[in-house]
Amino acid sequence: MRIRQERQLHAVADEVLALTAVVRPILTGVLYALKADVVAEAGGYEGVKLKMLPRLYRAGDGDCGICFEYAVHEAMNSGDGRVLQRISDAAKLCNVPGKAPKSLLFGLEKSGTQQIIDSADELLTDDSRLLYGTRGQPAKLRRHLNMIAGAFRNRQTRLALPYSIRGLWKADLFVGFSDTDRWVATSVKINPTQLEGAAGLRIGIVPTRSGKTDRVRIDESKNLVICPLHHDGDFMQIFYEGWRTVQAFIEADAKVPKEIDLASPVQREVARILQERREFPLIEVVEAIKKFGQPELLTTDDKQVALQTIKGQTNTEMFVAPFPMDVK
DSSP: OEEEEEEEOSOOOOHHHHHHHHHHHHHHHHHHTSOHHHHHHTTSGGGOBGGGHHHHOOOOTTHHHHHHHHHHHHHHHTTOHHHHHHHHHHHHHTTOOOSSEEEEEOOOOTTSSOOOOTTHHHHOOTTOEEOOSSBSOOEEHHHHHHHHHHHTTOHHHHHHSOGGGTTGGGOSEEEEETTTTEEEEEEEOSSGGGOOOOTTEEEEEEEOOTTSOOSOEEETTTTEEEEEEOOTTSHHHHHHHHHHHHHHHHHTTSSOOOTTTSOOHHHHHHHHHHHTTTTSBHHHHHHHGGGGSSOOOEEEEEEEOOOOOOTTOOSOOOBOOSSOTTOO
């Protein structure tokens, strides 16, 4: 069996690099928050040029939350230690085994204009198992993926799901470990008061709240492991700076905003990087500026290990405890 273990190489250092890195998923989130009929008129998502955002985008209440989902997903897969370690700790509280943490973006867009499953179907295997915290063999995630997506729109489809995973249509990400191919459904909320438990959901990712504990912890009332992401000098601060940068850039007709609108030189520098590419499709811009973001954060150790069969042991997982029994 081949084991791939990823470890962080570099700390997040340069402000421009860090802000550029978080602006990329925010731009992606803004793109997929556009109304489907408007996007169709522009030639599809691949045809939307960056300079068209000010004409096509209409701010909505859920837009920041959508971008937060994309940012958490991107941060986890790029090895951002500010996010990676905390979510890994949350997954361990759910008894998810493994050493190579990863996020799969489920991406059911919340405004009712589009439904996306990203590349999850391609990344999952027939042996990908969903650990949902109750007695029984873990569900084969790939088998249920299309039904879960359909349940987002159709109440009757929700009722057709097994009771233990009936709430999975509320999932935003599946986080887990690629080396063991074990996953848990995760809800991501920019507003912690909107976080709700549901059958099959295991982790809730939220920003830290003033006066509240920032500890990764079990919330028994929601039956979720709560994973708050830190603010001051940490991931949430850079996310909100990125969000303001993109909003100001759009308001300035896809050009560098006035200093009074975007006072930080770092934010204006990132806006300048975008302005130079306003004539190109947004999807291409997001990919092109990747090289100007945080340099490679991960290195991968790849090694072959022998499998040993323990007498009397099978590979059937008949019980997955919702949380370690010694956790209070």
